[in-house]
Amino acid sequence: xxxxxVWARRNLLNxxxxxxxxxxxxxxxxxxxxxxxxxxxxMKGLPSFGAPWSxxxxxxxxxxxxxxxxxxxxxxxxxxxxxxxxSLAVPMAWLIQCTNMxxxxxxxxxxxxxxxxxxxxxxxxxxMLASPDIGIINAALRVxxxxxxxxxxxxxxxxxALLQGMALSANAFxxxxxxxxxxxxSHEESAEVSGANRLxxxxxxxxxxxxPAVVASAIYNFMTAVSMFEVAALLGMPxxxxxxxxxxxxxxxxxxxxxxxxxxxxxxxxxxxxxLFSLFFYQRMLKKSHRFATVTGKGYxxxxxxxxxxxxxxFGFLVFVFLIKLVLPFFAVLxxxxxxxxxxxxxxxxxxxxxAGYQEALSLLIRSNLVSNxxxxxxxxxxxxxxxxxxxxxxxxxxxLPGKYAIDTIxxxxxxxxxxxFAFSVLFLSILLARAVPAFYGSLTSIILAxxxxxxxxxxxxxxxxxxxxxxxxEEAVEISGGSRVTSIIKVILPLITPSLFYCFIWSxxxxxxxxxxxxxxxxxxxxxxxxxxWNNWTSGEKSTAAAMGIIMVFSMGxxxxxxxxxxxxxxxxxKRR
Amino acid sequence: MLQVSELHKTYDLEGKPVRAVRGVSFTIEKSQxxxxxxxxxxxxxxxxxxxxxxxxxxxxxxxxxxKLLYSGATGESVPTYRRDVGMVFQSYAIWPHMTVFQNVAxxxxxxxxxxxxxxxxxxxxEALSMVHLDGLEDRSxxxxxxxxxxxxxxxxxxxxxxxxxxxxxPLSNLDARLRDExxxxxxxxxxxxxxxxxxxxxxxxxxxxxSDRIAVMQDGVIVQEGSPKxxxxxxxxxxxxxxxxxxxxxxxxLTSKHSDGQLWTVKTSIGQVRGLGSEDLLRQGDEVVxxxxxxxxxxxxxxxxxxxNVVEGEVKSLNFAGAMTECIVAxxxxxxxxxTSGLIDLEQGQKVYLEFPPDLCRIIPTxx
Numbered sequence: 001x002x003x004x005x006v007w008a009r010r011n012l013l014n015x016x017x018x019x020x021x022x023x024x025x026x027x028x029x030x031x032x033x034x035x036x037x038x039x040x041x042x043m044k045g046l047p048s049f050g051a052p053w054s055x056x057x058x059x060x061x062x063x064x065x066x067x068x069x070x071x072x073x074x075x076x077x078x079x080x081x082x083x084x085x086x087s088l089a090v091p092m093a094w095l096i097q098c099t100n101m102x103x104x105x106x107x108x109x110x111x112x113x114x115x116x117x118x119x120x121x122x123x124x125x126x127x128m129l130a131s132p133d134i135g136i137i138n139a140a141l142r143v144x145x146x147x148x149x150x151x152x153x154x155x156x157x158x159x160x161a162l163l164q165g166m167a168l169s170a171n172a173f174x175x176x177x178x179x180x181x182x183x184x185x186s187h188e189e190s191a192e193v194s195g196a197n198r199l200x201x202x203x204x205x206x207x208x209x210x211x212p213a214v215v216a217s218a219i220y221n222f223m224t225a226v227s228m229f230e231v232a233a234l235l236g237m238p239x240x241x242x243x244x245x246x247x248x249x250x251x252x253x254x255x256x257x258x259x260x261x262x263x264x265x266x267x268x269x270x271x272x273x274x275x276l277f278s279l280f281f282y283q284r285m286l287k288k289s290h291r292f293a294t295v296t297g298k299g300y301x302x303x304x305x306x307x308x309x310x311x312x313x314x315f316g317f318l319v320f321v322f323l324i325k326l327v328l329p330f331f332a333v334l335x336x337x338x339x340x341x342x343x344x345x346x347x348x349x350x351x352x353x354x355x356a357g358y359q360e361a362l363s364l365l366i367r368s369n370l371v372s373n374x375x376x377x378x379x380x381x382x383x384x385x386x387x388x389x390x391x392x393x394x395x396x397x398x399x400x401l402p403g404k405y406a407i408d409t410i411x412x413x414x415x416x417x418x419x420x421x422f423a424f425s426v427l428f429l430s431i432l433l434a435r436a437v438p439a440f441y442g443s444l445t446s447i448i449l450a451x452x453x454x455x456x457x458x459x460x461x462x463x464x465x466x467x468x469x470x471x472x473x474x475e476e477a478v479e480i481s482g483g484s485r486v487t488s489i490i491k492v493i494l495p496l497i498t499p500s501l502f503y504c505f506i507w508s509x510x511x512x513x514x515x516x517x518x519x520x521x522x523x524x525x526x527x528x529x530x531x532x533x534x535w536n537n538w539t540s541g542e543k544s545t546a547a548a549m550g551i552i553m554v555f556s557m558g559x560x561x562x563x564x565x566x567x568x569x570x571x572x573x574x575x576k577r578r
Numbered sequence: 579m580l581q582v583s584e585l586h587k588t589y590d591l592e593g594k595p596v597r598a599v600r601g602v603s604f605t606i607e608k609s610q611x612x613x614x615x616x617x618x619x620x621x622x623x624x625x626x627x628x629x630x631x632x633x634x635x636x637x638x639x640x641x642x643x644x645k646l647l648y649s650g651a652t653g654e655s656v657p658t659y660r661r662d663v664g665m666v667f668q669s670y671a672i673w674p675h676m677t678v679f680q681n682v683a684x685x686x687x688x689x690x691x692x693x694x695x696x697x698x699x700x701x702x703x704e705a706l707s708m709v710h711l712d713g714l715e716d717r718s719x720x721x722x723x724x725x726x727x728x729x730x731x732x733x734x735x736x737x738x739x740x741x742x743x744x745x746x747x748p749l750s751n752l753d754a755r756l757r758d759e760x761x762x763x764x765x766x767x768x769x770x771x772x773x774x775x776x777x778x779x780x781x782x783x784x785x786x787x788x789s790d791r792i793a794v795m796q797d798g799v800i801v802q803e804g805s806p807k808x809x810x811x812x813x814x815x816x817x818x819x820x821x822x823x824x825x826x827x828x829x830x831x832l833t834s835k836h837s838d839g840q841l842w843t844v845k846t847s848i849g850q851v852r853g854l855g856s857e858d859l860l861r862q863g864d865e866v867v868x869x870x871x872x873x874x875x876x877x878x879x880x881x882x883x884x885x886x887n888v889v890e891g892e893v894k895s896l897n898f899a900g901a902m903t904e905c906i907v908a909x910x911x912x913x914x915x916x917x918t919s920g921l922i923d924l925e926q927g928q929k930v931y932l933e934f935p936p937d938l939c940r941i942i943p944t945x946x
Contacts, residue, residue, distance in 0.1 A: 014657075476632050477671035479658035481734065482689030487659075491684075495675045 015484040020401055023391040027410040030453055034417055036425040037272065040265035047261055047431040057262035061270075066242060073236075074226050074243040074271075077161050081225035082218050084165020088321055089172035090214060091314075097180040098206070099305045101314040110322050111173060116557050117326055118514035118531060119167045120230045121550045124538055125329025126163060127234065128336050128547075130154040136332060139344040155239040164231045166325050168224055172217040179213030180206070202305075216285035223275040223282070227418030229517040234538075244271050245420050249521065252427065261428060268421040279416035330554075337361075337547035357544035361552060364533065364545070373444055374513060374529045377451065381512040382505045384452045389459035389504065393467045394489065398475065415457035419450070423521035426450040430522075442524025450518045455511060459504040466500035467493065502568060506561075513557060579774050580606040580629065580742055585638035586650075587624050598624045599635070600798040606742070606791075609772040615785040616795035617821065622778045626744050629776060630665055631658035643741050659688070664735030665744040668751065670727040672719045678730055679715040682706060685738045705737040708767065725756045732764075736771070745777045749784060761787060782822045786810060794818045810871075814856070816942055819869040826875075826914050828868040832860055832941070841936055844868050848889050848909045853939030865944045872904070873917040874938035878931040879924075887934040889914075893926055907932060 041058070043051045061067060095101045096108055129137045132149040145151055153159070183206060229245040237246050244267050251257075251264040307314060338353045365371055392411045396404050414422065426449055430441040440446055470493065478488035494501070516531040523532050530553050537546035587599040599621040606612040614622035627633040628648070629640060637650040642662060648655045664685075673681055682702045686693055706712055709729035714722075722730060728748065735743055748764075749757045765788055768775065779785050785792050786806040793803040794817075802809060802818045813819035816827070830846035832855075842855045844866055853868050860866065882888055891907040891914065900920055907914045907930060914932065924930070 471669050471671065473667040473669045473671035474673060476630075476658075477665070477667060477673070477734075478684070478688075479632065480630060480663065480665040481685035482659045482691075482738075483684075484657070484659055487688065492673055492675075 015486045016399070019391055019486070019489075020395065020399075022388070023395045023401075023407060026388045026391070026456075027407050029449075030410050030413055030456070033422055033425040033429070033453065034272075034413065036428055037265050037268045037417075037421050040261055040425070040428050041269045043262055043265075045262070047428050057266045061263055061266045066247075070242045070244060070247055073157055073241065074245075076157055077164065077232065077243055078222050078226040080158065080161025081164040081168060081228075082222050084162055085169040085172045085221050086214065086218060088166065088169040089217070090176055090210075092169070092318060092321065093173050093176040093180055094202075094206075095314040095318060097177050099307050099311065099314060101307060101311045101318070103315060103318070107318050107322070110326065111170060113558075114170055114326060115510050115514070116554055116561065117330060118516065118550075118553070120234065120516045120531065120535060121333055121554070122167065122325070122329045123163055123231055123234045124336075124534075124547065124550065125332040126159075127154060128332035129328060130159075136335070136344060155235050155241070157236075157241060160231050160235050160241075160243075161225075163235070164225050164228055167228075167231070168221045169321075169325070171224075172214075172221055175213050175217040175220070176210060179210040183209050212285050216282055219278050219282040219285060223278050223416065223418075227271045227275065227420050229420055229520075245418070248420055248424060252424070252521070261431075264424060265428075268418070268424050271418050272416075272421055275418060276416045279412070282416075283412075333547045333550050336543055337551050338544075340544060357548035358552070360542075360545045361548035364549070365552070368528065368533075370528055370530055370533050373527060374531075376444060377448060377519075377529050378509040378513050380448045381451045381455060382509040384448070385455040385459045385508045386463070386501055386504050388452070389456055389463045390501070392456070392460045393464040394493070397464065397467055398472065411460040412457050414453050419454045419517055420521065422450045422453055423518040426518075427522055442522070442526050444527040444529075446522050447519050447527055447529070450522065451512045451515055454515075454518065455508045459508060462500055462504050463497065466497045470496055506564060510557070510561070513553075579608045579610070579643060580612075580776065581639075581641040582625065582629065583639045585625060585628060585640070586636045587621070587628060587633065588636055589624075598798055599628070601638075602795075602798070602800055603638075604793055604800065604803065606774060606776060608774055610790045611768055611773075611775045611777060611788055613777040613779060613785045613789040613792045614795055615779060615782065615792050615822070617780055620795040621798040622780075622795050623746055626665075626746055626776060626778045629742075630663055630744055631656065631661050662741045663744055664738070664740035664742070666728075666731045666735050666746065666748045668747045670731040670751075672722065672727045672730050672734075674720045676719055677715065678706070678711065678717045678719060678722070681719055681730055682734045682737050685734060689738045701737050702733075705733040708736060708771075709733045709763070724752055725760065728752065728760060732767075736767075736773075742774045742776060745775060745779075747779055749779070749781070757784075764788065786822070792822075794821060796821075811938070811940075812854075813869060813940060814859075814942065816867055816869070816944070819940065819942065824872050824915060825869045826872065828870070828912070829944070830866060830868065832862055832864045832866050834862065842941055844941060848912050848914075851934060851939060852887050852936040853934075853941045854937055855941035859943050860941065866941050867944055869940040869942060870934055870938065872915045873902075874935060875914070875916045876933040876935065877905075877907075877916055877918045877922070878933060879922070879928075881931055882933055884933065887936055887939070889932045889934070891930055891932055893924055893928045893930055896924055896926060 040047065042053045042055070044054045044056050045051055092107075096104050096111075127135070129135050130152045132138060132153045132155075135152060135154070138149075138152050141151055226243075227245050229249060232241075232243045232246045233249065235241075236243060237250070242250075248264045248267045248271075251260045251267070253259070337357045338355070339349060340352060340354060340356050389411070392407055395401050396408045396411075401407075426446050430443075430446050434441050474492050474496075475485070475488040478492055479485065483491060514531065516535055519527070519529050519532045520535060523536075528536075530549065534546045534549045534553070537543075537549065582605075583603040585599050585602045586597075589596040589598050602621070602625060604612070614625060616622050624633060628635045629642075631647065634655060635648060635650060638648070639646070639650065640648040645662075646654060646656075647661055673684075676684070679702055682705055683698050686698050686701055702715065703712075706714065709732050711726065711729050711733065714726070719727070719730070728751075731748070745764075749760055752760060761784060767773065768788070777785070777788060786809075789806055791803065792806055792809045793800045794809060795801065796817050802814050804812070809818060809822050813822065813825075819825045820827070828844070828846040828848065828851060830844040830851070832842055833845050833850075834843050835841075840854050840857070841852050842860065844851050844853065846868060851868050853870075855866070878888075881890075889909050891909040894906040894908045894913065897904040898920060902917050902920045903922065903924065905916050905918065905924060907916055909932075916932065918924075
């Protein structure tokens with residue numbers, strides 16, 4: 001009895017106890033949400049606590065006629081995406097990081113600016129460019145080629161892979177860039193001394209050294225690609241081309257049938273199993289690529305490869321990439337936003353240019369709580385993800401909490417579980433809890449919960465990386481000086497890792513603003529945010545309004561971001577370091 | 579002042595238990611400098627961190643000034659921030675985002691609490707002048723040299739006058755000259771302020787020159803405790819003798835006890851050697867080792883008059899180091915290291931006579 005009391009006094013009255021508690025609650029939430037998908041896949045009928053377990057959903061899915069086709073489509077989209085993203089990212093990373101190609105800084109800035117243009121706006125832009133009926137490029141081509149529709153079409157599997165690949169090339173670019181930058185120049189110099197020319201050097205030294213990073217980003221992009229929703233939804237669903245992610249959505253939100261949560265859950269499991277499996281290889285590759293990375297002393301400068309006249313070819317390649325990745329789709333959206341109805345660029349069209357779309361968009365923004373919802377979403381996700389990640393990193397690196405390594409693994413789990421499945425399980429949970437907590441269903445909170453969890457792996461990794469660099473004795477010195485461990489967090493850890501926390505905060509906020517999959521999955525009239533409003537307007541045919549809202553969204557975010565960078569210049573430094 | 583009794587601590591290192599501290603007990607009196615000396619991994623830092631409360635021991639008890647800090651039996655443990663200790667870390671742990679003043683004032687706000695600003699300023703000023711850093715209050719901590727950081731760390735741990743100061747290898751990050759300087763300064767502070775100190779180091783010179791008492795540690799236990807002179811001149815274990823300074827080791831068999839008191843005779847490969855040994859540890863016929871410090875051996879160029887404990891040998895190599903000459907003398911297969919005055923002229927190959935003063939030859943049973 002006395003022992004219990006002493007234990008309680010020692011552990012429960014500890015000032016760090018609330019932090020442990022919060023960390024454990026957050027980790028448990030992640031686990032529960034993953035478990036819900038599994039549970040739902042064995043549950044027949046509507047979500048309820050009393051439903052019997054059965055394999056009926058699995059039987060239904062495996063006997064469904066469209067499954068083989070959907071599986072094949074998903075596979076093709078997955079590999080196609082990886083192929084496109086790498087064939088863009090690897091040359092881009094090499095050109096920008098290792099050569100004397102002109103305009104490297106501007107291209108790098110563009111790479112970061114890409115975050116301002118949400119993925120679904122790029123797709124909308126490309127529909128405006130290459131749709132067989134209303135595509136601007138098609139209209140131009142038809143001047144030379146006498147066809148009724150087309151000749152290009154965007155509603156097909158290769159286009160889905162192409163657009164997903166372009167979207168995910170940024171991830172791969174940053175990972176591969178990191179590997180290029182980490183190569184110790186002496187490796188290349190010694191090869192040069194040994195008589196290797198530039199091309200041999202690239203092939204025999206640089207490529208093998210960046211290979212683990214390339215493979216890791218390939219696995220990562222594959223995991224993302226097979227569960228990515230927005231491209232397949234805009235380009236596949238209208239023409240009945242299905243992949244797993246769109247089927248998951250359709251079985252829950254489809255307009256023709258009643259929702260079938262069980263079948264959606266089985267599809268979720270079908271994506272989750274291979275991605276969880278790939279996470280294992282991904283982390284192995286990541287370790288391998290870190291092993292190759294050399295920690296070099298200060299003050300070394302990478303030698304840049306002189307491309308000679310070829311540098312203009314590289315320059316052209318990058319201009320082309322950014323043209324199709326950002327510039328063309330952006331201008332297509334801008335063009336759409338200025339016209340009352342869809343028109344080809346012409347003198348006549350120029351005369352009908354007007355701001356009607358913007359008027360409609362603004363009145364929507366003013367009448368609804370779109371702006372406040374979006375801001376709430378951004379701020380809450382940014383605050384929560386940074387706070388939870390900080391607790392996770394601190395527990396893993398600085399405490400002896402039993403089971404802290406489980407927390408380490410759990411913090412990486414959302415990385416492997418498709419975000420769509422988190423959206424699904426939050427939706428499922430909100431229906432399960434509909435009686436107990438009716439306000440949760442269709443609430444902004446449910447979106448915040450799912451988006452926060454999806455952000456946690458990245459923020460945790462970033463914060464862990466900066467916390468590792470702080471000598472633990474700095475915190476122990478606080479305790480010796482009479483402060484508690486909580487004091488040491490507030491007085492020492494927070495001030496020392498502020499730049500990295502700030503970076504994570506902004507990054508999470510930006511990601512939650514451009515996120516459309518989760519808000520769409522959990523969409524209700526109450527929790528509409530900018531991204532879902534644009535999506536809904538677009539799919540219901542209000543193209544000009546949707547485009548105008550998109551442009552407003554991009555510009556307001558650009559303004560906010562540039563003000564932040566002005567106000568906190570250290571953010572730019574942190575951004576460059578990543 | 580500080581009592582540590584039967585302290586045990588086992589670590590888990592990648593799934594394997596490591597018994598870092600295995601039943602250590604010692605007492606530090608007020609105004610005493612007590613040193614834990616040992617090679618890295620012997621458990622000395624773990625003990626210090628247990629006293630600070632930064633580690634939780636598995637078993638044992640720790641009292642400070644009569645107050646219980648930790649008891650394995652009841653599980654009671656006072657958190658670090660309520661223990662009346664000061665500590666200088668190996669890395670100094672100067673907070674880089676604060677000024678010198680803020681670093682030193684920190685414990686005043688958190689340990690002493692509710693203290694008027696004027697007083698804080700006075701205490702910080704006092705502490706900084708103790709470590710000769712007057713006027714550096716507003717300097718950013720990142721702009722300090724290694725030696726200055728060390729001083730700030732000292733000032734920060736002295737400013738609230740804790741009842742014991744814990745020093746964790748405080749000099750190991752400094753270069754040789756600074757180390758000597760700081761050692762003398764710490765010694766001065768100790769004499770002036772009558773500090774009670776628990777000092778952890780692997781450097782025998784630091785230990786011998788700063789301590790009142792030394793505990794030599796090996797593999798988680800204290801192998802010998804005593805005054806610096808005791809430890810150096812009368813090691814009780816071979817390990818102590820060789821770790822604390824250089825020593826020649828002569829292995830042999832204990833043949834007889836000499837008639838005059840504590841002297842014993844040992845038959846070694848270089849002949850009969852007489853030396854001091856403890857009655858309780860030695861039996862006739864035991865395998866023993868005779869430890870002789872290189873500077874305890876007297877070197878004669880010509881045959882000395884005394885016959886006992888004199889060995890004839892040949893100079894193998896010489897290392898002139900100014901104040902002294904280190905020379906290796908061979909007697910048969912055995913090489914002996916001798917430190918002698920740098921003023922003697924010696925030549926390689928020269929025949930010399932080594933005299934082992936019996937009271938400086940230490941007979942120790944061979945460790946099993």
